[in-house]
Amino acid sequence: MSAELEMLSAAAERLFTDHVTSELFARIDAGEWPDTLWQQVEVVGFTGAELPELGMLIAQIAGRYAAPIPLPETILACSLLEKSGLVVPSGVLTIALEGKVTISDQGLLSGAASHVPWARRAGHMVVVLGNTLALVETAQCTVLPGENIAGEARDEVRFDQVPVVAMTGGVSQSAAYEQAALLRGAQIAGGLEKILAMTVQYAGERQQFGRPLAKFQAIQHHSAVLAGHTAAACAAVQAATDQLDSFAIAAAKACASEAAGEAAAIAHQVHGAIGFTAEHALHRHSKTLWAWREEFGNEVYWNARLGARVAAGGGDALWPEVVGPRG
Amino acid sequence: MPQPSADNLRFPPPHLPGEAENLRAEVRAFLADSFRAEPWSRNSDFGTGFAPEFTRKIAAKGWVGMTWPKKYGGGQRSMLERYVVTEELLAAGAPVFAHWIADRQSGPLLLRFGTEAQREALLPRITAGECFFSIGMSEPDSGSDLASVRTRAEPCAGGWRLNGTKVWTSNAHCNHFMITLCRTGEAGADRHGGLSQFLIDLKSDGVTINPIINMLGGHEFNEVVFDDVEIPADRLIGKLGDGWNQVTSELAYERSGPERFLSNFHIFRALTDAVGASPDARQAEALGRLASRLWTLRCMSLSVAAMLEAGESPEVEAAIVKELGNRFEREVVETARTILPLQPAGQENSNQDDFANMMAEAILRLPSFTLRGGTTEIMRSIIARGLGLR
Numbered sequence: 156m157s158a159e160l161e162m163l164s165a166a167a168e169r170l171f172t173d174h175v176t177s178e179l180f181a182r183i184d185a186g187e188w189p190d191t192l193w194q195q196v197e198v199v200g201f202t203g204a205e206l207p208e209l210g211m212l213i214a215q216i217a218g219r220y221a222a223p224i225p226l227p228e229t230i231l232a233c234s235l236l237e238k239s240g241l242v243v244p245s246g247v248l249t250i251a252l253e254g255k256v257t258i259s260d261q262g263l264l265s266g267a268a269s270h271v272p273w274a275r276r277a278g279h280m281v282v283v284l285g286n287t288l289a290l291v292e293t294a295q296c297t298v299l300p301g302e303n304i305a306g307e308a309r310d311e312v313r314f315d316q317v318p319v320v321a322m323t324g325g326v327s328q329s330a331a332y333e334q335a336a337l338l339r340g341a342q343i344a345g346g347l348e349k350i351l352a353m354t355v356q357y358a359g360e361r362q363q364f365g366r367p368l369a370k371f372q373a374i375q376h377h378s379a380v381l382a383g384h385t386a387a388a389c390a391a392v393q394a395a396t397d398q399l400d401s402f403a404i405a406a407a408k409a410c411a412s413e414a415a416g417e418a419a420a421i422a423h424q425v426h427g428a429i430g431f432t433a434e435h436a437l438h439r440h441s442k443t444l445w446a447w448r449e450e451f452g453n454e455v456y457w458n459a460r461l462g463a464r465v466a467a468g469g470g471d472a473l474w475p476e477v478v479g480p481r482g
Numbered sequence: 483m484p485q486p487s488a489d490n491l492r493f494p495p496p497h498l499p500g501e502a503e504n505l506r507a508e509v510r511a512f513l514a515d516s517f518r519a520e521p522w523s524r525n526s527d528f529g530t531g532f533a534p535e536f537t538r539k540i541a542a543k544g545w546v547g548m549t550w551p552k553k554y555g556g557g558q559r560s561m562l563e564r565y566v567v568t569e570e571l572l573a574a575g576a577p578v579f580a581h582w583i584a585d586r587q588s589g590p591l592l593l594r595f596g597t598e599a600q601r602e603a604l605l606p607r608i609t610a611g612e613c614f615f616s617i618g619m620s621e622p623d624s625g626s627d628l629a630s631v632r633t634r635a636e637p638c639a640g641g642w643r644l645n646g647t648k649v650w651t652s653n654a655h656c657n658h659f660m661i662t663l664c665r666t667g668e669a670g671a672d673r674h675g676g677l678s679q680f681l682i683d684l685k686s687d688g689v690t691i692n693p694i695i696n697m698l699g700g701h702e703f704n705e706v707v708f709d710d711v712e713i714p715a716d717r718l719i720g721k722l723g724d725g726w727n728q729v730t731s732e733l734a735y736e737r738s739g740p741e742r743f744l745s746n747f748h749i750f751r752a753l754t755d756a757v758g759a760s761p762d763a764r765q766a767e768a769l770g771r772l773a774s775r776l777w778t779l780r781c782m783s784l785s786v787a788a789m790l791e792a793g794e795s796p797e798v799e800a801a802i803v804k805e806l807g808n809r810f811e812r813e814v815v816e817t818a819r820t821i822l823p824l825q826p827a828g829q830e831n832s833n834q835d836d837f838a839n840m841m842a843e844a845i846l847r848l849p850s851f852t853l854r855g856g857t858t859e860i861m862r863s864i865i866a867r868g869l870g871l872r
Contacts, residue, residue, distance in 0.1 A: 156494070351869075355869050355870060355871060358871060359870070359871070369870075369871040369872070370872075372863075374871070375862065375863065375866035375871050375872060376859070376862040376863075376866065378865075378866055378869055378871055379805070379861070379862035379863075379865035379866045379869070380805075380862070382491060382802065382865050382868075382869055383802050383805055383806050383865070385491065386491045386493060386782065386799070386802050386806075387778050387779075387782065387802075387806060389491070389493065390493035390778060390781055390782045390785065391774075391777075391778040391781065393493065393494070393495050394493075394495045394496075394777075394778075394781040394785075396495070397495035397497075398495075402773075402777070403777065405770070405774065406773065406774035406777040406778060407774075407778070409770065409771065409774040410774050410775065410778045413771075454771070454774075455767055457770070457774070458766075458767045458768075458770030458771040458773075458774055459763060459766045459767040459770055460766075460770065461769075461770030461773050461774055462761060462765065462766035462767055462768065462769035462770030462771070462773065463761065463766045463770070464770075465754055465769045465770065465773045466754060466757055466758065466759055466760070466761040466765070466766060466769055467759050468754075469754060469755055469759065470751040470752060470754045470755035471751075473750065473751050473754050473773075474573040474747070474751070476773075477773065477776055477777050477780060478506075478569075478780070
């Protein structure tokens with residue numbers, strides 16, 4: 156990692172450590188929006204973090220803290236708008252990549268988008284339809300609240316002849332979906348790092364049968380397997396960020412999504428009953444892992460795409476595909 | 483040195499230098515030509531194909547001992563270039579076992595700890611593809627617990643006298659030398675003292691090589707018995723009593739190499755062809771899962787290789803690659819049998835289905851992958867220590 160990225164990474168760690176606290180989660184659970192946290196990430200410029208490298212790194216660090224804000228979504232929306240040469244509105248942004256939305260010749264959107272992250276808090280929304288990118292004001296739409304298993308806002312958005320603020324062609328919905336998937340993969344990688352660290356710490360502190368859990372070989376081996384899942388997801392996401400092609404991104408999100416479930420199960424097993432309580436922080440992280448592994452394609456979705464590609468290429472093409480460079 | 487913790491698991495995205503990618507093209511062209519001229523039965527398990535002729539051909543290309551100094555016949559190429567050659571050979575299922583141990587383990591050990599005379603005598607023969615090595619570590623009563631070896635060398639006139647028994651010695655009946663770990667003094671409190679390594683000529687008087695037939699019915703393993711074998715004094719490798727340190731560094735060289743996850747690549751490749759271009763949903767998902775895991779493992783393994791090349795010691799990361807990689811090797815076979823039903827056949831049969839025969843062999847070889855080169859349990863213990871749990 157470059158010195159600049161190291162510095163930004165340390166700054167992000169400090170910011171989330173200071174602001175993403177158990178008190179903050181208590182306020183979030185009571186329905187509050189974390190305004191101070193959002194202002195902080197805006198002030199330091201993380202909302203405009205450039206993709207791929209810095210944006211993915213920030214998403215991974217946000218994932219470590221289960222930061223309850225649409226930071227990856229805003230990063231992606233900014234990036235898509237900037238690449239299209241459009242003006243980036245200030246404030247919370249989100250992206251709508253799933254659902255059935257059409258756009259008329261007059262530039263009016265109709266239909267519905269599903270699972271739009273934090274639509275209710277976003278001033279503007281980037282909707283990608285085929286090759287078209289449309290920027291709309293959320294206030295012009297009907298937002299029906301919903302949430303994922305971790306309690307993060309995932310709203311349904313209805314469009315009834317909603318005028319676009321700006322629009323452009325020449326974008327790719329599948330490429331945007333891949334970037335969103337990789338951002339979720341980065342969040343998963345961060346979440347896995349967190350539950351591994353929590354598990355190792357808990358195993359060292361918790362005493363049973365007169366010794367720390369860490370001294371039991373069964374716990375050591377559980378933790379080693381957890382470390383393997385974590386390492387694989389982190390390595391895959393970082394390598395995909397580096398290679399940035401469809402093969403690598405599919406593999407990375409599949410790997411991260413599969414690791415999420417396996418790792419969360421181990422972390423809970425080692426934590427025992429305390430990890431099952433609302434009081435203990437583990438559930439913040441296991442819940443986000445269980446949510447993020449499904450979002451923008453789970454492992455079944457991405458593996459199936461990859462498998463179709465591998466099968467079409469045949470045995471002779473398999474090794475060159477794995478190694479790259481890929482066309 | 484950083485404190486052990488979860489934060490130390492790092493796999494920076496690897497980048498191969500341009501010369502390594504040029505070399506890859508050369509290796510692929512060579513392998514394609516060689517296969518066309520004289521096809522081999524593809525098997526990506528490094529421990530299956532013993533072919534001195536083929537070894538001499540790749541030695542002539544400069545691909546055995548390729549990282550070693552030129553004065554010993556090496557090519558002074560980088561570890562990453564060597565990585566490329568190794569993964570291409572394995573992916574092609576080429577027979578590499580004749581030179582495998584000498585190239586990756588015994589030669590580097592001699593370079594690091596051997597005397598100048600030992601290097602001059604042996605390394606040029608290895609790089610010429612003429613001299614093959616066995617490993618002499620395990621014993622009937624010492625498997626994972628290597629520090630408990632009982633084979634003993636006693637000083638005698640002109641050198642040492644060796645007595646004891648080594649087991650699981652692959653190809654001792656074909657190879658020229660063994661580097662053996664034996665006891666030369668008291669173990670001490672940490673159990674790691676008093677061990678030394680010697681170079682043993684497998685044709686010496688007093689060496690008896692008995693086959694150990696494996697569960698496939700094949701003769702690869704041996705029991706090697708030393709009965710008053712006289713070892714000249716100049717056959718000690720490294721320092722007397724320093725064998726434990728030498729042997730652990732020897733094991734760490736290649737714990738995370740491509741051979742730790744590619745052993746069943748020939749099955750994956752054949753499976754891809756057998757499924758064909760129009761897979762059903764389940765087949766597509768299963769093939770994709772294997773591809774995503776393989777891609778991830780290769781990124782991790784290459785990342786470790788780049789760290790080794792940079793002079794770092796990613797011991798925990800390497801153990802993670804082996805633990806995950808060996809599991810993947812099993813998943814390839816288990817996946818194949820669930821998406822493409824077949825009846826793996828025994829040896830006595832008129833079954834002409836190549837894939838079923840290939841699967842039968844792979845199923846029978848699987849149990850060895852999570853044992854050789856350090857068991858999965860040992861890997862997990864190394865990882866746990868790296869996490870600060872032990």
